[in-house]
Amino acid sequence: MSDRKLISVVVPAYNEGECVEELARRLQKVFDEEDAYDFEVIIVENGSTDDTYEKLLAIRAADDRFKVIQLSRNFYMEGGMDAGLAAATGDAAVIMSADLQDPPEIIHDFIVRWEEGYENVYGVITERQGTGIVRRVLAVTFYWIINKLSDQSVPRNASDFRLVDRRVYETFNEMAERGRMVRAMFGWVGFRSIGVEHERPPRHGGKSTFQPIKTAGFAVRGILANSNLPLKVIPLFGLALSFLSFFAIVIITWQAIFYGVPFPGFGTLASLMFLTFGFLFCFLGIVSEYIGMIFHEVRGRPTYIVRERHGLDKPSS
Numbered sequence: 530m531s532d533r534k535l536i537s538v539v540v541p542a543y544n545e546g547e548c549v550e551e552l553a554r555r556l557q558k559v560f561d562e563e564d565a566y567d568f569e570v571i572i573v574e575n576g577s578t579d580d581t582y583e584k585l586l587a588i589r590a591a592d593d594r595f596k597v598i599q600l601s602r603n604f605y606m607e608g609g610m611d612a613g614l615a616a617a618t619g620d621a622a623v624i625m626s627a628d629l630q631d632p633p634e635i636i637h638d639f640i641v642r643w644e645e646g647y648e649n650v651y652g653v654i655t656e657r658q659g660t661g662i663v664r665r666v667l668a669v670t671f672y673w674i675i676n677k678l679s680d681q682s683v684p685r686n687a688s689d690f691r692l693v694d695r696r697v698y699e700t701f702n703e704m705a706e707r708g709r710m711v712r713a714m715f716g717w718v719g720f721r722s723i724g725v726e727h728e729r730p731p732r733h734g735g736k737s738t739f740q741p742i743k744t745a746g747f748a749v750r751g752i753l754a755n756s757n758l759p760l761k762v763i764p765l766f767g768l769a770l771s772f773l774s775f776f777a778i779v780i781i782t783w784q785a786i787f788y789g790v791p792f793p794g795f796g797t798l799a800s801l802m803f804l805t806f807g808f809l810f811c812f813l814g815i816v817s818e819y820i821g822m823i824f825h826e827v828r829g830r831p832t833y834i835v836r837e838r839h840g841l842d843k844p845s846s
Contacts, residue, residue: 535566535568535569535618535619536566536568536620536621536640536692537568537569537570537571537617537622537623538622538625538636539573539613539614539622539625540570540571540573540627541572541606541610541612542573542574542585542609542627543574543609543627544578544579544581545577545581545627546577546579546580546581546584548629549572549627550584550588551629552629552633553570553595556633559634559636562637563637563640566640569594569596569617569619570594570596571596571598571616571617571841572585572588572595572596572598573600573833574597574598574599574600575600575603575609576601577603582599586839593840596838596839597837598613598616598835598837598841599835599836599837599838600833600836601834601835602834604833604834606626607709607710607711610624610711611709611833612832614698614701614702616841620695621643621694622692622693622695622698623639624690624711626690630730631688632727635652635690635725635727636692638725639691639692642725643692646721647722647723648693648694648696648697648721649691649693649697649715649718649720649723650692650724651688651722651724651725652688652691652724652725652726652727653685653686653687653688654726654727654728655728687716688712689711696720697718697720701714701718704718707826707832
């Protein structure tokens, strides 16, 4: 049995037919340079509609270090990462995307930090090349909000691209929650952590699946999943509004007794009423999101379903 450390590389891939061959070539180059370690690559084909799966099988046929999991449908990035980490056997696992926006060459820097004793080495994006202003603004806004609301901060511009020690990813695998934000969960579990700065290049090929509305929805659920502060704000706001309403009634009554009821004030009262109902429905929306998340947790459905495995043993029942 080899004493060399094994590093598992977990890569979710959805419609990445134009990227996976270059990804494999660059990973193989990294493996050749890091010859003190053994590597396995677990690529999770995440319900693609292009030729990603066929290309992955060809890559595996040429290099058996590449192992393939095909999911029954698209379970998004989080489901792909869950499936890959569940199959990982390495002393450490690297999580990265298939579009080469996570440069494989940074794995060397991750390994150096890991050997220094850090158990969660995450990428910190210093510049996003080929990214529009809307996406950059959304990213800045997201990190500001989640760090203001969450009990456990998420480092600004931290990505899911990271190396985690076996103890870390095994702890992650044991967490039963379905509504997952991976970077926040790894922050929550603790262990010695450090960031490695790098630039994020544009996609190697293919078309980005980024959709602002879906991404915003994911961000909102991720924030709510890591904080119950919005629920605490609702009764505080209601209490403050009650006090203001009480004082407003006293003032209006006093004016009515001594000065009569000026008709123009009706517009102001109506505006305040509509404003109050606006806040009310916003708060109901927050509560409904929490209820929806509870609904998904109670159902207990898996975060992914495997259709095929290539190079991996089936899990014991």
